[in-house]
Every structure is written in structure tokens, then in C-alpha cells.
Amino acid sequence: NRKVSVFYGKYKDxxxxxxxLTLLSWADxxxxxxxxxxINKLSPSFLDIERxxxxxxxxxxxxxxMIFQGRILDNEKHHVVQSLHDGSKVxxxxxxxxxxxxxxxxxxxxxxxxxxxxKICVLCIGLLRLFHKELDSKMxxxxxxxxxxxxxxxxxxxxxxxxxxxxxxxxxxxxxxAEAAEKVTxxxxxxxNLFAETxxxxxxxIVSVMTSEVTAEIEAxxxxxxxxxxxxxxxxxxxxRCVDLVGPWLCSPHLLGSVLRxxxxxxxxxxxxxxxxxRPRLDPxxxxxxxxxxxxxxxLACFSEYSDVLPxxxxxxxxxxxxxxxxxxxxxxPSTVDxxxxxxxxxxxxxxxxxxxASLLMRGASVTERKAVAREMSLVRSAHGTxxxxxxxxxxxxxxxxxxxVIRKRDMVKESLGVKVR
Numbered sequence: 001n002r003k004v005s006v007f008y009g010k011y012k013d014x015x016x017x018x019x020x021l022t023l024l025s026w027a028d029x030x031x032x033x034x035x036x037x038x039i040n041k042l043s044p045s046f047l048d049i050e051r052x053x054x055x056x057x058x059x060x061x062x063x064x065x066m067i068f069q070g071r072i073l074d075n076e077k078h079h080v081v082q083s084l085h086d087g088s089k090v091x092x093x094x095x096x097x098x099x100x101x102x103x104x105x106x107x108x109x110x111x112x113x114x115x116x117x118x119k120i121c122v123l124c125i126g127l128l129r130l131f132h133k134e135l136d137s138k139m140x141x142x143x144x145x146x147x148x149x150x151x152x153x154x155x156x157x158x159x160x161x162x163x164x165x166x167x168x169x170x171x172x173x174x175x176x177x178a179e180a181a182e183k184v185t186x187x188x189x190x191x192x193n194l195f196a197e198t199x200x201x202x203x204x205x206i207v208s209v210m211t212s213e214v215t216a217e218i219e220a221x222x223x224x225x226x227x228x229x230x231x232x233x234x235x236x237x238x239x240x241r242c243v244d245l246v247g248p249w250l251c252s253p254h255l256l257g258s259v260l261r262x263x264x265x266x267x268x269x270x271x272x273x274x275x276x277x278x279r280p281r282l283d284p285x286x287x288x289x290x291x292x293x294x295x296x297x298x299x300l301a302c303f304s305e306y307s308d309v310l311p312x313x314x315x316x317x318x319x320x321x322x323x324x325x326x327x328x329x330x331x332x333x334p335s336t337v338d339x340x341x342x343x344x345x346x347x348x349x350x351x352x353x354x355x356x357x358a359s360l361l362m363r364g365a366s367v368t369e370r371k372a373v374a375r376e377m378s379l380v381r382s383a384h385g386t387x388x389x390x391x392x393x394x395x396x397x398x399x400x401x402x403x404x405x406v407i408r409k410r411d412m413v414k415e416s417l418g419v420k421v422r
Contacts, residue, residue, distance in 0.1 A: 012052070012056070015056070016060075017057065017060040017061065017064065020053060020056050020057040020060060021057060021107065021111060023053050024050075024053045024054060024057050024112065024116060025111045025112060025113075054116060054119075057120075058119075058120070058123060061104060061120065061123065061124065062123065062127060064100070065100050065101070065104065065124060065127050066127065066130070068097075068099075068100040069097065069127070069128075069130065069131045069134075072092075072093050072096050072097055072131070073093075073131070073134050073135070073138075075092065075093070075096075076091065076093055076135075076138065081150070081151075081154055084251065086248070086251070087248035087249065088153070088157055088248070088249055088250060088251035089150055089153045089154045089157060089249045090154060090157045090158055090161065090251065091154055091158055093135075093158060093162075094158050094161045094162040094165060095161075095165070097128070097131065097162065098162070098165050098166075100124075101124055101125070101128070101169075102169070104120065104124045105121055105124060105169060105172065106172075108120040108121050108124075109121070109172060109173075109175060109176075115180075117176060117180060118176060118180035118181075118183050118184050121173075121184045121187075122183060122184055122187045125166075125184070125187045125188055125191055126187060126191070128166075128191045129191060129194065132191070132194045132195055132198065135198065136194075136198055139155055139198065139201070139202070144201065144202070144204070144205040144208075145205070145208070147205060149206060149209055149245065149246060149249070150249060152202045152203075152205040152206050152209075153202075153206065153246065153249040153250055155198065155199070155202035156199045156202040156203050156206070156250065156255055157249075157250060157251040157252075157255070159195040159196065159198045159199035159202070160196075160199050160251060160252055160255060161251060162195055163192045163195050163196055163199070166188055166191065166192050166195075167188060167192060169188060170185055170188060173185065199255075203255065203258055203259055203262070204262070206246055206259050207259055207262040207263050207266065209242075210242045210246070210259060210263045211262075211263050211266040211267060211270070213238050213241075213242055214235060214238055214239060214242075214263060214266075214267045215266070215267060215270040217234050217235055217238045218231065218234075218235070218267065218270060218271055218274075218299075219274070220234070221234040221235075222271070222274070222275075222295060223274060223278070230294070230298055231294070231295050231298035231299065232298035232301050232302060235298065235299065235302040236302050236305075239302045239303060239305075240305075242263075243256070243260070243306060246259060253308070253309045254309070256306075256309045257306075257309035257310045257311075257314075260303055260306055260309065260310045260315075261310055261314055261315070261318055263303070264299070264300070264303045264310075264315060264318045264319060265318045265395075265396065267299055268296070268299060268318065268319055268321050268322050268396065269321070269396050269397075269398060271295060271296070271299060271322065272321055272322065272325050272355075272396070272398060273398045273399055273400060275292060275325075276325070276354075276355055276358040276359070276398065276400055277358070277400060279358050279361045279362050280362060281362060281364055282329060282362050282363050282364070288362075289326065289329050289330055292322075292325065292326050292329065293322075293323075293326040295322070296319060296322025296323060296325070296326060297322075299319060299322065300315060300316065300319035300322070303315055303318075303319075317395075318395075320347070320395070321347055321348065321395060321396040324343055324344060324347055324348075325355070325359075327339070327343075328340075328344065328355070328356070328359045329359055329362060329363065333363070333365065333369060333373075336356060336359075336360070336373055337373060337376045337377055337380065340352055340353075340356050340377060341380055341388070344356065345388055345389050345394075346394065346395075347394060347395045347396055348394055348395075348396055348397065348398060349389055349390065349391040349393075349394030349397050350389050350391050350397070351394075351396075351397050351398035351399075351400050352389070353377060354398075354400040355398060355400060356373065356377065357370065357374070358400065360373060
């Protein structure tokens with residue numbers, strides 16, 4: 001130990017990362033051998049050398065990985081886009097970024113022992129947070145609303161591919177103790193979630209583009225009377241065109257499924273909000289109610305054609321607010337509050353209250369009847385408190401204004417549905 005201390009004190013400032021790794025590996029092996037023979041109390045000088053070795057190696061590894069990450073980010077400024085064999089659009093950084101990471105993880109797992117292994121692994125994985133921060137800032141600087149669909153697909157694909165590559169490292173941790181493997185796995189999950197969130201934001205940009213196309217067609221067909229016999233006939237080519245554009249550019253079917261699911265949800269939200277805001281009077285023949293139910297089925301049918309990426313149960317769940325809206329319009333007046341409490345609160349959150357008010361106006365309820373329903377709902381909310389309504393977990397939060405007597409899109413609904421608007 002005395003000779004080691006003299007040697008290390010003389011040359012420690014000139015050691016490169018390979019030398020530090022060799023010495024740190026020797027220190028780990030020495031400690032491991034001593035512990036096998038029951039010698040757990042090592043000399044203070046050895047422990048000081050070990051701590052200093054680890055700190056210097058940690059600094060060297062951090063510096064080298066940050067240099068690699070900086071170069072990769074610089075290359076990303078050129079927006080180089082490649083097409084894989086399946087047509088999906090990607091850039092180079094996911095595979096480039098995994099090169100130094102996989103190398104450092106492999107070195108740590110094969111050359112080090114004890115706590116040094118998982119600490120170096122967690123360190124290298126944790127440095128990816130800085131890369132993600134720069135990547136996220138870059139995406140926000142470009143602007144989700146101003147990016148092309150192709151560019152949004154690149155961001156979504158890159159983050160997804162990197163998450164997959166990152167989680168592929170988990171089986172390599174089998175050589176670690178359960179406790180050490182758990183710590184590294186937790187860091188992999190935490191960093192992977194950051195890239196997954198960025199992917200989700202990029203997909204949100206794609207959803208916005210697709211939703212704007214779909215809702216524009218809904219408005220043209222339902223609320224301005226575009227001369228199309230059914231909403232399905234109007235929406236089908238629009239949804240098909242969007243899928244044909246986006247589908248080949250995304251690297252995974254589950255990404256396209258996510259876009260379709262969220263677009264379906266947003267389209268349903270738009271339809272219910274528009275009808276509830278316009279408040280057309282329900283006619284005795286039931287044609288308006290039938291039209292609302294039919295429109296909901298047509299919207300669902302257009303998205304259900306892609307059952308290979310959007311499973312029918314999920315599609316039906318996303319379209320279920322339309323079914324509940326139609327059921328609300330046909331619900332007996334005395335049962336309105338019970339239906340609101342049992343079904344609508346969970347689905348529509350706080351927007352369920354103005355939705356009930358709109359349904360009462362559509363059904364021609366008197367002022368007295370509307371006040372009675374509002375009073376009963378207020379009593380229920382007071383009795384249950386915050387346990388009744390949770391906007392954060394509701395399926396369809398509508399943008400409905402409070403009842404002010406103003407009828408929105410009155411002329412459009414009147415012309416389209418052919419009913420007298422109150």
C-alpha cells in the first residue's frame with residue numbers, strides 16, 4: 001500500500017482514462033479479495049486512493065461522454081433526415097448516442113466490481129438527461145406548430161428508437177446484484193420516460209394537424225350542410241388521406257395507433273362541443289337525436305377501419321362520449337341528475353355540468369325544471385366534495401361556456417339539421 005501510495009501520488013495527474021480504469025479495477029479486485037478472506041477493515045490510505053480514483057475516473061468518463069453528446073447535437077443542427085427500408089423518417093442521433101453509452105456500460109460491467117459498477121452505469125445513463133434537455137429545447141425552438149409533419153415524425157421516431165435501444169440494456173444487468181440492477185434499471189426507466197414524453201409531444205403535433213383536417217370536414221358536413229349524405233362519406237377520405245401520409249413515415253404501428261386514438265378523441269370532443277354549444281331543439285319525431293347518434297357512429301366507423309393499429313375496444317372507448325351524449329338527450333328528465341352522477345361526471349369532468357344544461361335547453365325544459373336540476377346537482381356536489389369530479393382523469397373535457405343565453409352556430413345547425421333552434 002505504501003508503494004502504491006507513492007506511485008499514485010506521483011503520477012495521478014498524468015493518468016488517462018484507460019490508466020484510471022486499470023487502477024480502479026485493481027482497487028475493486030483488491031477489496032474483493034480482502035473481503036473474501038474476512039479482512040473488511042482496509043487501510044485508510046488505500047480507501048483514500050480508491051475514492052480519488054473513482055472521482056477522477058468519473059470526471060474523465062463524464063467529460064468524454066459530454067464531448068460525444070455535444071458533437072451529436074452539433075450534427076443534428078443540419079437536420080439530416082434518412083428513410084429506413086420501411087419508409088419511416090429518422091435521423092442519426094439514436095444510434096450515434098448509443099455507441100459511447102454501450103461502450104461505457106460494457107466496460108463497467110466487465111472491468112469493475114462492487115458499487116463502482118452500478119455507480120458508473122447510473123452516471124453514464126444520467127448524463128443522457130443533459131442530451132434530452134438540449135434536444136427538447138431544440139424541438140421547442142423549431143416550434144411544434146410550425147414544423148412539417150415529416151419533421152414531427154422524425155422526432156417521434158428518434159425518441160422511440162432510442163427508448164427501445166436504452167431498454168435493450170436491461171438484460172445486460174443480470175450479472176449485478178438485485179439491488180444494484182434495480183438502481184440502474186430505475187435510472188434507465190427515468191431517462192427513457194423523458195424521451196417518451198418528447199415523443200408524445202411530437203405525436204401531439206401530428207394529432208393537431210390530423211384533427212384540424214377532420215374537424216374542418218365535420219364542421220363543413222354537419223354545421224354548414226356540405227351536401228354529403230352521411231358524415232361517414234365525408235370523413236372517410238380525409239382520415240384515409242392523413243393515414244396514408246403519416247403511416248409510412250412512422251417507424252412503429254403503435255405510434256400510428258396513438259395518433260389515431262388521440263385524433264378520434266379530439267374529433268369526438270369537437271363534435272359534442274359544437275352541438276352542445278349550438279343547442280338545437282329536439283323535435284318530437286326524434287330526427288335530431290337520431291342524427292346525433294348517427295354522427296357519433298360515423299366518426300367511430302371512419303377510425304375503426306384501422307383496427308390493425310387501433311384495436312376496436314380502444315376506439316369504442318374513445319368514441320363513448322358520443323354515446324353518452326345521445327343517452328343524455330334521451331334520458332327522462334327526473335333521471336337526469338342520477339345519469340349525470342353515475343356516468344357523465346367520470347367522462348366529462350367539470351364540463352358535465354354545462355353539458356347537462358345544454359341538453360335541457362335542447363329538450364325544451366322550462367326555467368323551473370332547469371333550476372330544479374341545477375339545484376339538485378349542486379346539492380350532490382356539496383355532499384360528495386372533490387371526490388365526485390376529477391378533470392385530470394376524465395376522458396373528454398369539453399370547452400363549454402357557461403349558459404349565457406347565447407346560441408352558437410345557430411344558423412349552421414338550423415340549416416343542417418332542419419330543426420327550429422331555440
